[in-house]
Amino acid sequence: MEDRGFDLEDRLADLGEKRRLSPADRVAERGYFAEPTGGELPVLESAEALVFGSNNYLGLTDDQRVQDAARQAAATVGTGAGASRHVTGDTMVHRDVERLLAEANGCERALAFPSGYAANVGTITALEPDVVFADESNHASLVDGCRLAGCETIVYDHCDVDDLRSKLVERVEQPDGVVTDGGDESWLILTDSVFAADGSVAPLETISDLATEFGAWVMVDEAHATGLYVDGGGIVQAEGLEDQVHVQMGVLSAALASQGGYIAGSDALIEYVLARARPFVHSTGLAPPAAAAASEALHLARHSDARERLWENVSHLRDGLETMGFSVSGESQILPVTLADHEDAHALVRELTEHGIVVPPVVRPPTGPTTADRADAQSVVRLVPMATHDRDDIVACLETLQDASERVGLP
Known part of the structure; x- marks a missing residue:
């Protein structure tokens, strides 16, 4: 019989650069890591490494207060939700974290999902926009949400509001040059606020103004901004745009040192999404300990000095990188060192890893709307400090990077 299965060995061979799992003993600013072992039991290295590649920006995953909140929720509510929140999986800790998130985001209500990916896919597919105008560097979950929603997606150049405007105008402009109201189409402008690949920050104020001008809605993915700005909010709060960003x-x-995602907005938005979003309706609710941990972490983000310590470390590391002659772009806590040669970037990451500095994998952020443009993009090595790094940790990172650069032969 003809084989109609999947030749995964050949597919793996075609992948080129493969992702590897390197287990750690803990999630914090430093730890012990194991070499990738496939399915075998990992063996931790004998030397401790400094972590400059985590999204644990405020370093709260091992904060005693956050851990105690998770323990208390497990002891009093249970370790898991046990069912969809539409059935029996809705608890007081879910409502508590949603209340706090709505307050921090300046919205009427919030809705917690089991993951950020589910929040994006579920919300976009529930809204079913006719047309989405999407930044070309948007997160994969936003891209997949548009695909599953079956909407027409118009991609604009990364953070380029002039290109966004031209595409909005083009959508409504008739052959005689008259601009109409776009008919009965529903429009959604979709963007990350902080882009993880290059640390850039979307021009949300201008995007929101364009949305108002053209009658579109705006949805902003604040995954890499949540908890880091004014009163524990994101870029939307930093720029005072709560009334202009719909989702x-x-x-x-x-x-927020936990697990899950959320959306925040009007009461009508939350009621509609919780009724229509399949990843919410058909998933077991967020685990109660995760919800409780996030509640406590959000409280600490708003009322402790964690945010200030993070931004001090960001400033110190950025200054050091620029003093060493590196080109550092972006305006966020993600510090991308741009290198012209892809192999040099990979060699630098290997050198850093071998000498005790853990950083994210090399990326090639897009520089234009075409595949050819993306193939020619420069490579980026990202360094991400945490609030719990001390000054010696930052110095150690810079010194190790300097030595690694010399070994790789970078100018």
């Missing part, structure tokens, strides 16, 4: 999305799994 604020964020995660509990980065600065």
